[in-house]
Amino acid sequence: xxxxxxxxxxxxxxxxxxxxxxxxxxxxxxxxxxxxxxxxxxxxxxxxxxxxxxxxxxxxxxxxxxxxxxxxxxxxxxxxxxxxxxxxxxxxxxxxxxxxxxxxxxxxxxxxxxxxxxxxxxxxxxxxxxxxxxxxxxxxxxxxxxxxxxxxxxxxxxxxxxxxxxxxxxxxxxxxxxxxxxxxxxxxxxxxxxxxxxxxxxxxxxxxxxxxxxxxxxxxxxxxxxxxxxxxxxxxxxxxxxxxxxxxxxxxxxxxxxxxxxxxxxxxxxxxxxxxxxxxxxxxxxxxxxxxxxxxxxxxxxxxxxxxxxxxxxxxxxxxxxxxxxxxxxxxxxxxxxxxxxxxxxxxxxxxxxxxxxxxxxxxxxxxxxxxxxxxxx
Ligand code: FE2
Numbered sequence: 020x021x022x023x024x025x026x027x028x029x030x031x032x033x034x035x036x037x038x039x040x041x042x043x044x045x046x047x048x049x050x051x052x053x054x055x056x057x058x059x060x061x062x063x064x065x066x067x068x069x070x071x072x073x074x075x076x077x078x079x080x081x082x083x084x085x086x087x088x089x090x091x092x093x094x095x096x097x098x099x100x101x102x103x104x105x106x107x108x109x110x111x112x113x114x115x116x117x118x119x120x121x122x123x124x125x126x127x128x129x130x131x132x133x134x135x136x137x138x139x140x141x142x143x144x145x146x147x148x149x150x151x152x153x154x155x156x157x158x159x160x161x162x163x164x165x166x167x168x169x170x171x172x173x174x175x176x177x178x179x180x181x182x183x184x185x186x187x188x189x190x191x192x193x194x195x196x197x198x199x200x201x202x203x204x205x206x207x208x209x210x211x212x213x214x215x216x217x218x219x220x221x222x223x224x225x226x227x228x229x230x231x232x233x234x235x236x237x238x239x240x241x242x243x244x245x246x247x248x249x250x251x252x253x254x255x256x257x258x259x260x261x262x263x264x265x266x267x268x269x270x271x272x273x274x275x276x277x278x279x280x281x282x283x284x285x286x287x288x289x290x291x292x293x294x295x296x297x298x299x300x301x302x303x304x305x306x307x308x309x310x311x312x313x314x315x316x317x318x319x320x321x322x323x324x325x326x327x328x329x330x331x332x333x334x335x336x337x338x339x340x341x342x343x344x345x346x347x348x349x350x351x352x353x354x355x356x357x358x359x360x361x362x363x364x365x366x367x368x369x370x371x372x373x374x375x376x377x378x379x380x381x382x383x384x385x386x387x388x389x390x391x392x393x394x395x396x397x
Contacts (some may be wrong), residue, residue, distance in 0.1 A: 039252055040139065040225040041132040046201050046256060047125040047173045048088070048095035049287065052108050053117040056100035060087040062356075064193030066304045067364070069096060071191035073182035077102070081185065084108065088182045092199035094289060097121075111167055116359040119284035121161070122204060123171035124256075132172040133160035139223045144169050154180030162223075165208050165216050165260075166282030196300040202290040202367050203248075203257035203375075207275045208282040213247055213262035220249035220258060229257065230374070237380045238264070239388060244272045246375075254373060261285065271387045274396045278359040286352070288365035294349045295328060297366055298336045306364075307354040309386045310337045322378060323347055327370070341378040346371015352383065360394055 053059040063069045069089035076085035083106070086099040099120070101108040111120060126132040130147035137143055141162035149156050157175040164170055173183070181188035208216050220226040229250040237244050243264035250257045263272040275285055291297040302308070316334040323342040326333075328349070333340060338351050349368045355361055367376075376383070391397040 038225055040135055041124070041172070041223075042127040043132070043224065043251060043256065044125045044127065045093075046204075047123040047171075048097050048121075049119055049201070049204070049284075050086075050097040050099055050121040050123065051117060052111045052115075052120045053098050053100050054112055056085050056087050056098040059098045059100075059117065060089060060191075063089055063096060063098070064191060066194075066301070066306050067091070068193045068196030068198060068300065068304065069094075070193040070195070071189055073186035074189035075185045075187065079185065079187050086186070087189075088186060089193070091193070091195065091289075092197075094198060094201050114280040115167065115283060116279070116361060117357045118279060118362055119168060119204075119287075121169050121171050122164075122284070123173055126172045126174050129158040129160045129172040129174040132174075133162065136162050136172075136223050140219070141223045145171070150184040152180060152184040154178060154184065157184060164219065165206050165212075166279075168206070168283055194300065194304050196304070197291050197293055197297045198289040198366070199292060200290050202288040202365075202369075203259060204287050205259045205261060205285045206282060207261050207272050207279070207285040209276060210263050212282070213245060213260050216260050217247045217249055220260075224249075224251070226251055226256075226258070229254070232375075232377060232380070233264075236377060237384065238266065239381060239384050244270050244384075248375060259375065268388075268397050269391070271384065271391060274391055274394075275361055277396075279361045284362060286363045286365050288350075288367050291366055291368050294338060294351070294366060294368035295332055295336065297368075298338060298351055301366065302336070308337055309352045309354060309383070309390065311339065311382045311386050315339070315382045339376060339379040339383065341372065341374065341376040343372050343374045343377075345373060348372040348374060348376060350376050350379065354390065360391070360396065 069091045071089050073088035075081050089096045133147050144161040147160040155178040157178050159173045161169045161171040226249040229248040231247040243266045244261050245264050246261045248259040263270040323340045338349050347370050351366045353364045355363045
């Protein structure tokens with residue numbers, strides 16, 4: 020075996036350099052199954068600043084589902100609701116409430132991505148098939164990931180429609196908050212399953228382990244969790260995975276798993292290049308954020324040093340700051356966006372740091388636990 024094959028000087032356990040075996044280009048969209056897509060679309064427009072751009076439903080000839088496609092920057096959400104009394108979408112909503120069904124990838128070739136994923140051990144959900152309308156055709160296929168969540172592969176060479184075949188253009192402006200794209204999406208999995216799903220993202224998608232946190236990094240008086248961040252080669256697609264760790268009380272991950280009815284997407288982190296303006300807009304729009312105690316800000320300057328933003332503004336808006344070797348980041352977390360304490364959002368601005376706010380975990384989780392206690396779940 021040559022040095023070229025092993026990587027000179029690399030420890031034997033180092034992950035092989037990822038080669039993007041499925042030729043993923045980006046996150047194409049994230050699809051939520053929801054109980055009432057019309058009202059959810061209003062919420063994501065008026066509160067989060069997404070704008071509607073495409074629609075399918077009864078008026079377009081679809082009698083089984085209605086879907087709204089929304090975008091802000093490069094982030095695209097699809098909100099789908101069933102029009103029938105039963106079926107897989109109804110079952111998903113009954114089990115999970117509103118939640119993420121599909122993290123769909125834009126790929127070069129959906130059939131090739133699917134076949135390679137299955138060859139690498141993925142469970143098939145939808146075989147490659149063509150979907151077309153008057154604007155042309157796309158190809159899509161899907162594989163399973165944690166819980167009832169799936170990854171679709173979409174290749175759309177030459178398709179000229181507003182979104183995907185079947186959708187018509189329907190533009191409804193939202194209250195734009197300056198969000199640019201999805202920074203990362205976090206999955207909560209069951210106790211003991213985090214390594215399994217990290218291996219899935221490594222073996223099937225060719226992702227590498229970017230960073231991990233154990234229960235010594237992420238623990239409070241009451242609860243603990245463990246996390247592994249899996250990333251593609253370019254760090255454009257990052258999927259942290261959490262599992263609960265033993266604590267004195269029920270962890271936030273346990274609470275999620277109970278109310279979601281199993282593993283699923285815990286949060287979507289959306290990137291801003293001006294978090295102060297973004298958070299001001301979102302707060303004015305009615306988005307509810309977790310707040311940390313004022314003591315957090317008394318220690319902030321000594322913990323993170325000089326930052327570009329005025330500390331009193333950071334404090335006023337309740338923004339969290341963390342610094343690592345590469346720079347710093349600013350972040351803030353919403354409360355869950357539905358009645359079940361499940362899916363929430365993160366707003367993040369990166370100033371050099373590619374991390375996830377490790378220095379904020381303790382203050383943040385104590386804030387989450389105060390909310391959990393109010394819900395009777397701690
Ligand atoms: Fe996050």
